[in-house]
Amino acid sequence: MACTTGRGITRIGNFSRIWSSPCRGLQTAVHDQSPPQTKSVNLFSAVNQALHIALDTDPRAYVFGEDVGFGGVFRCTTGLADQFGKRRVFNTPLCEQGIVGFAIGLAAMGNRAIAEIQFADYIFPAFDQIVNEAAKFRYRSGNQFNCGGLTIRTPYGAVGHGGHYHSQSPEAFFCHVPGIKVVIPRSPRQAKGLLLSSIRDPNPVVFLEPKWLYRLAVEEVPEQDYMLPLSEAEVIREGSDITLVGWGAQLSVMEQACMDAEKEGISCELVDLKTLIPWDKETVEASVNKTGRLLVSHEAPVTGGFGAEISASVVERCFTRLEAPVARVCGLDTPFPLVFEPFYMPTKNKILDAIKSTVKY
Amino acid sequence: MGSWFARSRSIPYLLKRNISFLHANSSCKTLPPYKSPHGFRERPPASILSFRRLESAMVGKQAQAVAYTDDDGESQSIEFPGGRVGFTTQMEFISEATDKRVPCYRVLDDDGFPIAGTRFDQLDEETAVRMYKSMVSLQIMDTIFYEAQRQGRLSFYLTSTGEEAINIATAAALSPDDIILPQYREPGILLWRGFSIEEFASQCFGTKDGHGKGRQMPIHYGSKDLNFITVSSPIATQLPQAAGVAYSLKMDGKEACAVAFTGDGGTSEGDFHAAMNFAAVMEAPVLFICRNNGWAISTPVSEQFRSDGVVVKGQAYGIRSIRVDGNDALAVYSAIRAARMMVVREQKPVLVEALTYRVGHHSTSDDSTKYRSVKEIEQWKRSRNPMTRFRNWVQANGWWSDQEEAELRGTLRNQVLKAIQVAEKAEKPCLGDLFSDVYDKLPSNLQQQEKSLRQTITRHKQDFPPDVPL
Known part of the structure; x- marks a missing residue:
């Protein structure tokens, strides 16, 4: 199923292949032997379910941010204020540094502070609070204090018509900060399990949600409380000629490129990193040692992107196994453009070309 | 204290009464349409014109809500998002300043005598003497630690000289359950709560006994047991966090508040604005204390803001505020006690601006005589000294003597010197x-990086400090 969204960007909606892959390491909070009840839901509803469970299972959990009270601009918090009250689910003033600062204080008192930044493009006023405060809270106090209950949820990435300020993928900025975790889900099922893990993880987490998939991605999601492990990558498609590493919404584009490459006789292995820091180097290393080639793809600009870190690490670890230079198919080094979005994006055919040239190198 | 409560309780009551009064009288009296006495259209009087223009911009129910208020026949009011607002036909701008600066609450005069007619919380002998002793401790610790830095024994230090009264009187007025979110010039709170001179020294020398495990520069103290969240260098970042801490206390129904400190420079940071606004909107029990000491490193307050200091900023955020003489321990004690009571009882923030003067340099990395006169510093040290003022008052009550003073200073001096000697030789935290x-x-x-570093150390032991245990 190929979906055309927004301004003519073709997004691949073939989720059945990716999404139905087994959730490795799935931990259920409910010890029930019967097969889990699942329901077909989209990504924002999966996020909503996770938040619902988080609030329901921990009376010290709070959900807040701009416009969160009525359900949020992406509907992720729908119904939560009605069910859990306005003291636990509430609007905040329009001030990102205030939201994160407030959340750090709340978390430092032993609460689960689940803060929403409406768009990842607007997270920068809170950068100081995240980098200098949240990330160092435990370390600088000699483990006397921590704000591990903090989770910052924020929608990121291209959406077809978002221009400069509703499209960015700022994950690399946060991957340079020891003390926080950065997590990005690829699908509804992943979003629910990874978000619950992030909320319950005793470290501050920046949780980036692929907003293009909020409504577009639909899959069977277990209705119960479950968690997916952080810092564990997942091979979502096995192959032997080249390893592709990505995360979030970009994986569906990469999956399509893998399928097209297969038609040309190239066997691609696709790895979902899921947690960007601290990241699972071992899974990537094992895959590259098998295939001998690596391609990394992300929407963020190529220079200084997290792909550079993966490339360097793989060269360090797999130098003698590599049969071609590491390929990076990423966003251009321009601000995220509106009309030019189809040119800017790391599209399927850009990836396919890179797969072919890497394999032929 | 009784009178305080009576007054502070009455404010919301009066406000509520006024609001309901407005509502009761504003719903039915709409303004009659303007009619020309000559029966044809003509330019209406200015006041009506301005009203009609506004009316034309309204729709449906909103237009119906236009009304006179009873208390002023000339003004009209209308419901806007956020509440009913009166109209005026006069185009008046709110002045950028009031005619008179906000006065400063004071109990003791410059010589330490209570000013006639002043109201304050009477201190008992035990508390007063303990406060004074703590001020002396802070002063002696500062003096000796500062000298140790000058001698090259300590990498950095920052004194609270001139701000001893704010430090200690605030600490004395708070409950030990109140959570402190410090800036960095408030070690007196820790001292009052029982942080020992040895603990201060351990942190400053980065020893294995320091709570921070040698990771931060000197003076970045923190204590979980004493409800004092670890100091971080960035300015004002702790302020919005205080709103979150306070919200947690509120939700847990605790009889405690968050207490957040900033300097005058810190009020220019976005985080100050964020914190004031969040605390007000969330009705978070935070006591914001601004030590306005006149200087943000070398920047004087005249180059920091154009408002009448900090106290006036409270009202813009819907926060009650008071200005107090920060060099008057009795005034600080009384004001902080009253403010804390309001914060805890009414579950909302209060802002206190304590006017003082940074007698010391910003830190050991600063020479303040490069940007301000020695004469000015000396004048504050001599004639507005918070310690002398408080000592005079304590001594006038017959609670303190010159002999006790000499003994205390001698004992403390030895204790601080010994603490430094011990900390200097103490083992560092392990790798x-x-x-x-x-x-x-x-x-x-990190496991891999630790392993790799240990291999490097084995090969190049001489490159690394020998006092860090591996």
């Missing part, structure tokens, strides 16, 4: 503490 606490558990990248 593992470099990697621990970044996360709750050591992730694989």
Whole structure:
């Protein structure tokens, strides 16, 4: 199923292949032997379910941010204020540094502070609070204090018509900060399990949600409380000629490129990193040692992107196994453009070309 | 204190009464349409014109809500999002300043005598003497630690000289359950709560006994047991966090508040604005205390803001505020006690601006005589000294003597000197503490980096400090 969204960007909606892959390491909070009840839901509803469970299972959990009270601009918090009250689910003033600062204080008192930044493009006023405060809270106090209950949820990435300020993928900025975790889900099922893990993880987490998939991605999601492990990558498609590493919404584009490459006789292995820091180097290393080639793809600009870190690490670890230079198919080094979005994006055919040239190198 | 409560309780009551009064009288009296006495259209009087223009911009129910208020026949009011607002036909701008600056609450005069007619919380002998002793402790610790830095024994230090009254009187007025979110010039709170001179020294010398495991510069104290959240260098970042801490206390129904400190420079940071606004909107029990000491390193307050200091900023955020003489321990004690009571009882923030003067340099990395006159510093040290003022008052009550003063100073001096000597020779935290606490558990990248570093140390031992245990 190929979906055309927004301004003519073709997004691949073939989720059945990716999404139905087994959730490795799935931990259920409910010890029930019967097969889990699942329901077909989209990504924002999966996020909503996770938040619902988080609030329901921990009376010290709070959900807040701009416009969160009525359900949020992406509907992720729908119904939560009605069910859990306005003291636990509430609007905040329009001030990102205030939201994160407030959340750090709340978390430092032993609460689960689940803060929403409406768009990842607007997270920068809170950068100081995240980098200098949240990330160092435990370390600088000699483990006397921590704000591990903090989770910052924020929608990121291209959406077809978002221009400069509703499209960015700022994950690399946060991957340079020891003390926080950065997590990005690829699908509804992943979003629910990874978000619950992030909320319950005793470290501050920046949780980036692929907003293009909020409504577009639909899959069977277990209705119960479950968690997916952080810092564990997942091979979502096995192959032997080249390893592709990505995360979030970009994986569906990469999956399509893998399928097209297969038609040309190239066997691609696709790895979902899921947690960007601290990241699972071992899974990537094992895959590259098998295939001998690596391609990394992300929407963020190529220079200084997290792909550079993966490339360097793989060269360090797999130098003698590599049969071609590491390929990076990423966003251009321009601000995220509106009309030019189809040119800017790391599209399927850009990836396919890179797969072919890497394999032929 | 009784009178305080009576007054502070009455404010919301009066406000409520006024609001309901407005509502009761404003719903039915709409303004009659303007009619020309000559029966044809003509230019209406200015006041009506301005009203009609506004009316034309309204729709449906909103237009119906236009009304006179009973208390002023000339003004009209209308419901806007956020409440009913009166109209005026006069185009008047709110002045950028009031005619008179907000006065400063004071109890003791410059010589330490209570000013006639002043109201304050009477201190008992035990508390007063303990306060004075703590002020002396802070002063002696500052003097000797500062000298130790000048001698090259300590990498950095920052004194609270001139701000001893704010430090100690605030601490004395608070409950030990109140959570402190400090800036960095408030070690007196810790001292009052029982942080020992040895603990201060351990942190400053980065020893294995320091709570911070040698990771931060000197003076970045913190104590979980004493409800004092660890100091971080960035300015004002602790302020919005205080709103979150306070919200937690509120939700837990605690009889405690968050107490957040900033300097005058800190009020220019966005985080100050964020914190004021969040605390007000969330009705978070935070006591914001601004030590307005006149200087943000070398920047004087005249180059920091154009408002009448900090106290006036409270009202813009819907926060009650008071200005107090920060060099008057009795005034600070009384004001903070009253403010804290309001914060805890009424569950909302209060802002206190304590006017003082930074008698010391900003830190040991600063020479303040490069940007202000020695004469000015000396004048504050001599004639507005918070310690002399408080001592005079304590001594006038017959609670303190010159002999006790001499004995205390001698004892403290020896204690601080010994603490420094011990901390100087104490073992540093072990190498593992470099990697621990970044996360709750050591992730694989840090495990690998630790392993690699240990191999490097084995090869190049001479490159690394010998006093860090491996």
